[in-house]
Amino acid sequence: MTTTVMASAATTSLAFFAPGGVTAGRSAARLAAPPRHRRALQLVRAQQTSDDGAPNKPAAAAAPKKLGLWDALAFSGPAPERINGRLAMVGFVSALAVEAARGDGLLAQAGNGAGLAWFAYTAVVLSAASLVPLLQGETAEGRSGGVMTADAELWNGRLAMLGLVALAVTEYLTGAPFVNV
Template identity: 60%
Template sequence: MAAMQSIISSPMIRMTTRSRVNQFTTPAVYMPSLRRNATLRVRSMAEGEPKEQPIEPVTSASPVTPSPPPPPPKPRAPKVSTKFSDVMAFGGPAPERINGRLAMIGFVAAMAVEVARGQGVFEQISDGGVPWFLGASVVFTLASLVPLFQGVSVESKSKGLMTSDAELWNGKLAMLGLIALAFTEYVKGGTLV
């Protein structure tokens, strides 16, 4: 109310106009023009500190439906180094994956031969298993290194159930399985099955 009185009593706002009909002077009240892109601020005189409110410009009288937010940008594939020293580094992508893959194949092969022939791990190694182990190691090492030297990351080929983390965990469990199998056969003095 006080704001309206100050607006009405302001000397800049008060204007006098002469009517052609009766020649009396009447004070004219200032009415602000409402433009289409004018912003409107509403302030409250409530107790407490005033809170800043975002100001939204009024564009039209018709209701505007908000547009859906833009989709998030696709994550870029990290650049993979193809240098031999980076690929074969202690924390690089190759050593643990290659060892895990060889351990998975070795564990399955050792269990299959033990069930089929009744030979333990040590018997398999001494009965001509070393050339098979070396041949499989060379083939699987090269098969694992070729994509890494071409810049293809293991994570980029991971989908669904077959993720790179699952492969690492399976490789670690296969390594532990081979050690446990050999240790159990050594302590037992014979085959596990």
Template identity: 60%
Template structure:
């Protein structure tokens, strides 16, 4: 479009002249046969047409069931780098882990590393398996997370909470390592 406009402005400029008895337009910069460029008369109006469809506003009185957007159920698509499973599962595990680490630290006075070494690995593995399966079952059925989020509890809010929980766990472990003891 931009190239066409530039070409038409070059051809319509005062430097353009038509050579008599030949079917070419001559410009000081280029020679173009007229069968490639359609002549544009001066003061011609251009008509622009938009083919976009108008969105129909949803009526308040009619209640139609929402269609749930389907996601790919392919294993590699679900676990791709930008797929729906990895960050969501890691965020959910981080939220549970951060809350559990803080509760155990407040109740028993153990730091994160002591919690892991004193029997925390089986709890971590069990929780990871249960939450991963609970997160994957709807995805393998083709139900997207966005279709089930309304109001305050949206999928974006869950993603941000998971990201902050991941950062919180790393900050908690790093602070306790540098400090040499519990945070509280």
């Protein structure tokens, strides 16, 4: 395959020719030179061609690539940060709700183990719900639109992770729950 590039550009000469020869005077240069604020329009087109010189047709929409479980869960895979972010968002809101309802801080909630079963159940359900579309070849970017974008979800998850850490550190340093009832 070869790539053909066609370019067109307006060019200007460096010397100004007068009927009697080349002139370098200022007045002749000002009259003959194009204004400096005008730029030449450049148009570049690239087209991929096959070996016989015929242009290639665009490929039909490719089927989404299906990931294996270990590819999705790899350190640089699409699942770990998204799953951790989703769990952090649920955990941050739940921790604040329990603090407001019962008065127990985050560390007290983690220490008494009352919510451990709910946490395990939520982690399994959210992990499965996040992995199934990835294993079927869908991406979060392909399903996002409007205000709810894949990038917004990642940033909200990151902020929720930081919020959980800040909540735990604040409670540890002050010795009291963040939401004082």
